[in-house]
Amino acid sequence: MNEKKTFWQHLQAWVNGEEAMLHADEYIKKRELPRERNWIRKPDFQRIKANKGLYWFLCVLVSVVFITIMLTVVANLPTFGQPINPANNEVVERYLEKGIEETGAINFVAGMILDYRAFDTFGESNVLFLAVISVLILLKRDKKNIDAREDRETEEDERFDKSDHKSILKIGAKYLSPVIILYGIYVVLNGHLSPGGGFSGGSIIGAGLILYAAANGHEKMHRFFTFKTFTLISVGCLLTYCGCKSYSFFTGANHVGYEIPKGIPGNILSAGFILPLNICVGLIVACTMYGFYALFTKGDM
Amino acid sequence: MREIIAAVFIIAGMLVFVVALLGIYRLKYVMNRIHAAALGDTMGLGLVTIGLMILGKDVFHIAKYILIILFFWMSSPIASHMIGKVEMLTNKDYDERVHGK
Numbered sequence: 001m002n003e004k005k006t007f008w009q010h011l012q013a014w015v016n017g018e019e020a021m022l023h024a025d026e027y028i029k030k031r032e033l034p035r036e037r038n039w040i041r042k043p044d045f046q047r048i049k050a051n052k053g054l055y056w057f058l059c060v061l062v063s064v065v066f067i068t069i070m071l072t073v074v075a076n077l078p079t080f081g082q083p084i085n086p087a088n089n090e091v092v093e094r095y096l097e098k099g100i101e102e103t104g105a106i107n108f109v110a111g112m113i114l115d116y117r118a119f120d121t122f123g124e125s126n127v128l129f130l131a132v133i134s135v136l137i138l139l140k141r142d143k144k145n146i147d148a149r150e151d152r153e154t155e156e157d158e159r160f161d162k163s164d165h166k167s168i169l170k171i172g173a174k175y176l177s178p179v180i181i182l183y184g185i186y187v188v189l190n191g192h193l194s195p196g197g198g199f200s201g202g203s204i205i206g207a208g209l210i211l212y213a214a215a216n217g218h219e220k221m222h223r224f225f226t227f228k229t230f231t232l233i234s235v236g237c238l239l240t241y242c243g244c245k246s247y248s249f250f251t252g253a254n255h256v257g258y259e260i261p262k263g264i265p266g267n268i269l270s271a272g273f274i275l276p277l278n279i280c281v282g283l284i285v286a287c288t289m290y291g292f293y294a295l296f297t298k299g300d301m
Numbered sequence: 302m303r304e305i306i307a308a309v310f311i312i313a314g315m316l317v318f319v320v321a322l323l324g325i326y327r328l329k330y331v332m333n334r335i336h337a338a339a340l341g342d343t344m345g346l347g348l349v350t351i352g353l354m355i356l357g358k359d360v361f362h363i364a365k366y367i368l369i370i371l372f373f374w375m376s377s378p379i380a381s382h383m384i385g386k387v388e389m390l391t392n393k394d395y396d397e398r399v400h401g402k
Contacts, residue, residue: 172379176372 104262104271105192113197114274114281118245121198125241125281128288129234135292141299154298161217173215180208188282192271198281205282206289213290218298225290227301234287237280244273303355310352317345330398331388335381342377346370 078085103111113121184204191197213221263270294301324337350366357363
């Protein structure tokens with residue numbers, strides 16, 4: 001029991017980044033540099049470069065080989081714009097003929113990106129999430145990566161922010177930001193009926209949040225949007241997306257035997273999974289947009 | 302007839318946009334550039350939208366265009382104001398730059 005506890009403490013220290021620096025100096029003094037082993041003789045580029053004729057010959061040879069390969073590939077592609085190309089008859093025909101029947105979405109783009117190609121959109125959402133996580137790793141302020149000078153600077157910034165009244169911006173944000181956020185929600189919810197969808201609606205919501213935060217300061221923003229909310233929304237939406245699409249995946253991509261009701265195309269509650277997936281994508285995009293703004297301006301949410 | 306009037310309005314708006322674009326590239330200082338950019342956002346967009354309103358089919362079309370104009374005429378001046386304010390507060394040579402040598 002005792003040993004286990006120390007192991008746990010070790011693990012905790014290692015996660016917090018303390019263990020790694022424990023005997024680092026002694027280790028650096030004592031360690032022996034690994035001897036260079038030359039198992040395979042590498043080609044000596046300097047010698048080749050010195051030999052001008054051989055160098056030019058190799059350059060031209062490599063270029064010609066690559067140009068030939070690429071031109072051969074291009075020549076074997078089907079001619080662009082021909083009516084008999086597979087991209088022009090099979091895929092489009094399938095989408096146009098069976099799109100409404102299979103996805104239930106009137107907006108074909110939503111039907112494609114969230115039903116036929118939903119894993120692609122899942123990857124895109126993950127890219128956004130990873131981007132905001134990288135920014136978080138680099139820029140988030142906590143007690144370990146901040147010194148007294150930076151602390152004083154942020155304090156000065158905050159005092160400056162508070163003494164500045166910003167009355168025009170505040171009045172503008174008071175009337176504009178609710179309208180912008182409402183419009184973003186409309187775009188997200190109508191993603192399967194009209195042009196729009198998760199990505200565009202989410203960025204509109206994010207813009208509204210940024211306007212509100214710029215006008216009213218981060219303290220007022222913290223009443224309803226903290227770091228915890230951000231984490232919960234991002235991770236929860238990604239997991240919901242993953243769960244929905246795993247369900248489709250394991251039931252054979254067409255929900256064999258366990259149909260999701262498609263509803264009447266054109267109703268707001270229709271199109272199976274597309275509406276919840278749109279909401280998930282929209283929330284992730286909105287959180288990412290606001291997260292970038294908050295992290296770059298203040299280093300905190 | 303309706304199309305011709307609408308076309309005149311839209312082309313006038315486009316010309317205003319061209320002038321605004323020229324101004325953004327030609328003027329060298331932030332404050333002058335704000336003036337040029339705001340010209341496109343207010344007058345150019347207004348003229349183009351009026352032209353589209355004349356072409357509009359029913360009341361809801363026109364109402365949507367009015368909403369677009371309202372949104373831009375509220376948000377664009379605020380943005381210009383904030384840019385100008387930041388320039389005034391952060392540029393150390395502001396007085397020298399604006400009020401002559």
